[in-house]
Amino acid sequence: MSGILIDTNAYAAFKRGDAEAVRIIQNASTLAKGQPIPTNALWIAASALQHGLAVFTYDGHFGFVDGVVSGSTASVLGLS
Numbered sequence: 001m002s003g004i005l006i007d008t009n010a011y012a013a014f015k016r017g018d019a020e021a022v023r024i025i026q027n028a029s030t031l032a033k034g035q036p037i038p039t040n041a042l043w044i045a046a047s048a049l050q051h052g053l054a055v056f057t058y059d060g061h062f063g064f065v066d067g068v069v070s071g072s073t074a075s076v077l078g079l080s
Helices: 009-018 019-027 039-052 060-064
Strands: none
Touching: 009 019, 039 060
16 A cells, blocks of 8 residues: 545544544555545545546545546536
């Protein structure tokens, strides 16, 4: 495994100091991004990755997920 995605519940546990959450997140290569994303955005990103789809959005959260193409214009989404 090259990295992990961290949902908001895991991030909250990390912020509370939960020992296991701290250990996992400190060892994760994705920590360099340093940006948790909302759980709903995490599901959308996972679905987009699984199906090879771009995400039409005005939300910047998807920019923190490697491999997800997202944006709010046709040219960014490869549609023009």
